[in-house]
Amino acid sequence: MLDAAKEIAHVLGEDAVSFDADVLEHHGHSDWSTSNSSERAVAVVYPRSTDDVVRIAQICHERRVPMVPFGAGSSVEGNFSQPHSGICIDFAYMDKVIAFHPDDMDVVVQPGVNWVDLNSRIAHAGLFAPLDPSPTATIGGMVSTNCSGTNAMRYGTMKDWVLNLTVVLADGTIIKTRRRPRKNSAGYNLTSLFVGAEGTLGIVTEVTLKLAPIPQDTSVAVVAFPSIGDAAAAASKLIRSGIQLAALEMMDEAQMRLLNQHGSETVRKRHWAEQPTLFLKFSGTTDAIKSDASRASSIIKPFSGGSKFHFARSKQDEHDLWAARKEALFTMVSTRPPGTEIWSTDVAVPVSRLPEIIELSKAECGQLGIFASVIGHVGDGNFHVAMLYDPSNAEQKQAVARCVHNMMDRALEMEGTVSGEHAIGIGKKECLVDELGEDTIELMRTLKLAMDPKWVMNPGKVFDLKTHAKREG
Amino acid sequence: MLDAAKEIAHVLGEDAVSFDADVLEHHGHSDWSTSNSSERAVAVVYPRSTDDVVRIAQICHERRVPMVPFGAGSSVEGNFSQPHSGICIDFAYMDKVIAFHPDDMDVVVQPGVNWVDLNSRIAHAGLFAPLDPSPTATIGGMVSTNCSGTNAMRYGTMKDWVLNLTVVLADGTIIKTRRRPRKNSAGYNLTSLFVGAEGTLGIVTEVTLKLAPIPQDTSVAVVAFPSIGDAAAAASKLIRSGIQLAALEMMDEAQMRLLNQHGSETVRKRHWAEQPTLFLKFSGTTDAIKSDASRASSIIKPFSGGSKFHFARSKQDEHDLWAARKEALFTMVSTRPPGTEIWSTDVAVPVSRLPEIIELSKAECGQLGIFASVIGHVGDGNFHVAMLYDPSNAEQKQAVARCVHNMMDRALEMEGTVSGEHAIGIGKKECLVDELGEDTIELMRTLKLAMDPKWVMNPGKVFDLKTHAKREG
Numbered sequence: 001m002l003d004a005a006k007e008i009a010h011v012l013g014e015d016a017v018s019f020d021a022d023v024l025e026h027h028g029h030s031d032w033s034t035s036n037s038s039e040r041a042v043a044v045v046y047p048r049s050t051d052d053v054v055r056i057a058q059i060c061h062e063r064r065v066p067m068v069p070f071g072a073g074s075s076v077e078g079n080f081s082q083p084h085s086g087i088c089i090d091f092a093y094m095d096k097v098i099a100f101h102p103d104d105m106d107v108v109v110q111p112g113v114n115w116v117d118l119n120s121r122i123a124h125a126g127l128f129a130p131l132d133p134s135p136t137a138t139i140g141g142m143v144s145t146n147c148s149g150t151n152a153m154r155y156g157t158m159k160d161w162v163l164n165l166t167v168v169l170a171d172g173t174i175i176k177t178r179r180r181p182r183k184n185s186a187g188y189n190l191t192s193l194f195v196g197a198e199g200t201l202g203i204v205t206e207v208t209l210k211l212a213p214i215p216q217d218t219s220v221a222v223v224a225f226p227s228i229g230d231a232a233a234a235a236s237k238l239i240r241s242g243i244q245l246a247a248l249e250m251m252d253e254a255q256m257r258l259l260n261q262h263g264s265e266t267v268r269k270r271h272w273a274e275q276p277t278l279f280l281k282f283s284g285t286t287d288a289i290k291s292d293a294s295r296a297s298s299i300i301k302p303f304s305g306g307s308k309f310h311f312a313r314s315k316q317d318e319h320d321l322w323a324a325r326k327e328a329l330f331t332m333v334s335t336r337p338p339g340t341e342i343w344s345t346d347v348a349v350p351v352s353r354l355p356e357i358i359e360l361s362k363a364e365c366g367q368l369g370i371f372a373s374v375i376g377h378v379g380d381g382n383f384h385v386a387m388l389y390d391p392s393n394a395e396q397k398q399a400v401a402r403c404v405h406n407m408m409d410r411a412l413e414m415e416g417t418v419s420g421e422h423a424i425g426i427g428k429k430e431c432l433v434d435e436l437g438e439d440t441i442e443l444m445r446t447l448k449l450a451m452d453p454k455w456v457m458n459p460g461k462v463f464d465l466k467t468h469a470k471r472e473g
Numbered sequence: 474m475l476d477a478a479k480e481i482a483h484v485l486g487e488d489a490v491s492f493d494a495d496v497l498e499h500h501g502h503s504d505w506s507t508s509n510s511s512e513r514a515v516a517v518v519y520p521r522s523t524d525d526v527v528r529i530a531q532i533c534h535e536r537r538v539p540m541v542p543f544g545a546g547s548s549v550e551g552n553f554s555q556p557h558s559g560i561c562i563d564f565a566y567m568d569k570v571i572a573f574h575p576d577d578m579d580v581v582v583q584p585g586v587n588w589v590d591l592n593s594r595i596a597h598a599g600l601f602a603p604l605d606p607s608p609t610a611t612i613g614g615m616v617s618t619n620c621s622g623t624n625a626m627r628y629g630t631m632k633d634w635v636l637n638l639t640v641v642l643a644d645g646t647i648i649k650t651r652r653r654p655r656k657n658s659a660g661y662n663l664t665s666l667f668v669g670a671e672g673t674l675g676i677v678t679e680v681t682l683k684l685a686p687i688p689q690d691t692s693v694a695v696v697a698f699p700s701i702g703d704a705a706a707a708a709s710k711l712i713r714s715g716i717q718l719a720a721l722e723m724m725d726e727a728q729m730r731l732l733n734q735h736g737s738e739t740v741r742k743r744h745w746a747e748q749p750t751l752f753l754k755f756s757g758t759t760d761a762i763k764s765d766a767s768r769a770s771s772i773i774k775p776f777s778g779g780s781k782f783h784f785a786r787s788k789q790d791e792h793d794l795w796a797a798r799k800e801a802l803f804t805m806v807s808t809r810p811p812g813t814e815i816w817s818t819d820v821a822v823p824v825s826r827l828p829e830i831i832e833l834s835k836a837e838c839g840q841l842g843i844f845a846s847v848i849g850h851v852g853d854g855n856f857h858v859a860m861l862y863d864p865s866n867a868e869q870k871q872a873v874a875r876c877v878h879n880m881m882d883r884a885l886e887m888e889g890t891v892s893g894e895h896a897i898g899i900g901k902k903e904c905l906v907d908e909l910g911e912d913t914i915e916l917m918r919t920l921k922l923a924m925d926p927k928w929v930m931n932p933g934k935v936f937d938l939k940t941h942a943k944r945e946g
Contacts, residue, residue, distance in 0.1 A: 103824070103825035104854075105713070105824065106823065126713060146658040146662070147658070148656065157658070169916070175912050176909070177909075179888045180888040181855070182823070182853050183625060183850070183854065183855045183894065185618060185620070185621075185894050186890045186901070186905055186909075187669075188674075189665045189669050190917070192632070192662045192665030192666070193661060193662060193665070193666050197661055197662075213715035214715065215715050240686050242686035244757060284717060284761065285715075285761065287761065288765070291758050291764075292761070295758060348654035350574065350653050351577050351655065352577045377656070380656040381655055415653040416654045417656075417657045417658075420654065420657065421658050423658045424658075432660050435660075440650065440660075443642070443924070447661065447924075450923035462660055
């Protein structure tokens with residue numbers, strides 16, 4: 001492996017390779033992640049072009065050295081960790097916007113581009129990429145985990161916004177999955193095969209993203225409910241109504257209490273009801289929003305037990321209301337007691353089952369006597385549970401792990417998934433087998449082996465080699 | 474092959490297999506299709522369950538007999554023809570709705586379900602599957618060609634509405650690609666790999682479709698323009714405006730003239746301007762539609778040369794205006810001169826290039842002295858050209874083929890695709906190589922060979938075996 005790194009340094013230049021222990025540590029571990037492996041890469045390499053990636057792949061493929069792509073390091077299931085060591089490929093210097101086509105409403109970017117930066121750079125043309133993951137995330141990682149966020153209810157997930165990909169395959173072959181039209185039924189959908197494959201099938205070096213027009217206007221409304229069940233029932237009616245919501249989010253009473261205690265000044269001063277709360281985002285023309293908000297208010301009324309429907313009265317008001325939703329995770333992380341760690345996970349179920357799984361999971365977490373909160377993308381049947389635990393307390397850690405696994409089992413019983421938007425990484429491999437069964441995993445393995453027979457592309461993620469271990473020696 | 478058919482008859486019963494020449498002809502040729510092969514299947518088999526399909530696959534796989542799935546027979550690129558003969562699998566008896574989950578907004582169906590029937594059956598719950606291909610199409614074929622239609626601008630294409638698939642693989646193994654949540658980032662997106670694969674990777678036997686709420690209201694507006702360029706420029710402004718159009722369609726002056734001459738009485742009596750015409754469909758709340766239509770009218774004004782913005786004044790008016798768009802293809806086919814055939818094809822380009830490619834293609838077709846018209850899903854940069862020609866006139870037929878191929882080359886020069894919504898079949902295989910290049914096709918071939926090493930799943934479609942011919946003998 002070290003020889004491979006040295007050869008890469010020889011070919012790409014010494015500056016393109018780092019052996020620094022701190023750099024390796026930073027690329028191999030994350031406090032945000034629920035899954036970290038103990039191994040580290042032998043080197044981090046920094047390509048500047050697709051051709052650089054080709055050379056890296058050729059060298060690693062020849063020497064059977066694992067290649068692990070690294071974006072912003074903000075994924076949470078160990079997606080970029082290096083359980084089999086190898087070479088970590090950091091796309092920090094592949095951060096260029098290659099071509100912006102406002103009239104076609106698309107943009108071609110390198111994988112290291114940050115999505116918030118991208119959206120600021122193209123806003124003048126009235127366009128945006130409508131994903132909403134962690135603000136640190138880069139396009140390459142977003143592609144590889146099929147990310148989403150609060151906008152998914154209206155705009156879908158990453159897979160819905162990628163028009164084509166340039167991918168370097170295991171042996172260094174460059175392919176382009178498609179051309180640039182917005183609609184396409186020509187040949188296999190290779191684009192969608194790579195989106196969400198976590199770099200296990202190839203390394204994405206260029207991404208063409210479809211863009212959406214920035215809505216003429218947006219607004220926000222917030223309503224508290226007597227119970228999770230009431231909030232979920234109201235959410236279900238809203239979803240079925242056909243009102244075009246941009247987002248529909250829920251936070252539980254624990255999360256609201258935390259905002260009253262530790263939120264930013266703007267958020268704290270509102271004195272939120274410490275009850276399950278729905279956050280609605282509207283977008284469209286100003287007139288349509290007014291009409292949608294008034295319809296939404298009537299739909300919600302029978303469920304809210306008299307709580308007020310807070311509709312933003314100004315742009316400042318809109319910003320402040322939504323800030324509560326946006327600050328939630330950060331507030332939890334920044335105010336956690338010293339020594340505690342956060343276990344954050346997500347599942348998704350058919351929307352009708354959401355109240356049930358949230359209530360069961362909350363009840364179970366509640367028994368542990370630790371801080372646990374729920375934030376739900378209820379419009380998609382997807383929610384996150386975050387728990388703060390003391391990692392030095394083995395019993396507590398085990399209890400938290402049990403809670404998480406019970407929640408995943410419950411999601412599967414309800415025909416749901418163990419991962420709504422964080423992908424599988426190393427953290428959820430066993431659960432994926434439970435979700436899909438051995439025959440489906442075996443098909444994924446067949447595809448992986450056909451494309452990467454030496455098993456060098458981000459090995460140890462999504463699923464294991466297992467039954468093919470013999471073949472590979 | 475005949476032995477395979479007899480064995481299937483033995484296992485599934487004599488009623489499940491037909492050797493009738495008329496039946497074979499009906500399953501092997503279509504007047505609507507631009508691509509028909511001369512070979513026919515040796516038998517048509519009619520499974521009634523996934524297990525029946527497993528038995529068929531096991532028998533065919535064992536004997537290396539081609540399996541060709543058949544839905545409604547309305548595809549147009551020879552997608553269901555049998556160039557290597559084999560067994561045709563007709564899903565006419567797998568036409569059950571297996572489970573309808575209105576609260577989850579999804580439905581589980583067999584592949585033989587017709588989409589218009591499905592939408593009538595679930596309308597009582599306020600839900601629909603928002604695709605809009607040929608009214609005869611069945612879900613299995615819609616999955617396999619990644620179909621779309623006029624609703625794609627707002628709702629996307631088939632790939633965006635399939636939550637999971639049950640698939641019988643070449644050797645008879647049953648897999649399920651995913652479970653039933655609306656959002657998912659767990660493992661490879663096998664669902665999207667099978668959508669659009671035209672039955673070359675496996676046989677779809679169950680489909681879970683996401684459903685959309687039926688909008689509170691819809692309406693339609695129609696405007697004529699001095700030129701295709703003006704219509705396209707107006708369309709581009711509309712798309713960028715963020716107005717949530719359900720559809721944005723264009724018909725050229727030839728198509729409008731035909732409607733004046735041969736449309737249904739309702740359509741004829743309007744005396745349409747024989748100019749390029751945009752058809753706008755609005756959907757949403759009644760208030761939002763009013764506001765959207767008024768905004769659309771102002772956006773269009775500078776381009777329409779004084780033509781009126783006809784906004785439907787009643788439900789009847791809405792129906793009658795849209796009827797012109799819906800009747801277009803049928804009017805052309807039913808009034809064609811005796812002995813002529815129709816060549817209908819589609820391409821898609823980045824939206825800014827649409828006026829240019831339409832004008833160039835119209836000019837070229839115009840020189841042939843035959844009827845040629847353009848219908849465009851302009852919201853997606855996708856359009857159809859239909860030409861009526863005399864198949865007994867070899868020179869004319871060749872000239873039409875040249876026009877079509879020049880149009881595809883032009884689409885590729887503009888970074889477009891040779892197939893926006895009809896898939897590849899046998900008709901566009903060479904063009905697909907031009908579109909994607911040999912390395913990308915080779916990756917598709919690698920996947921196909923890994924999943925279907927005996928090359929028995931709908932062989933001869935999408936791409937050819939070629940370089941692997943030696944390996945396969």
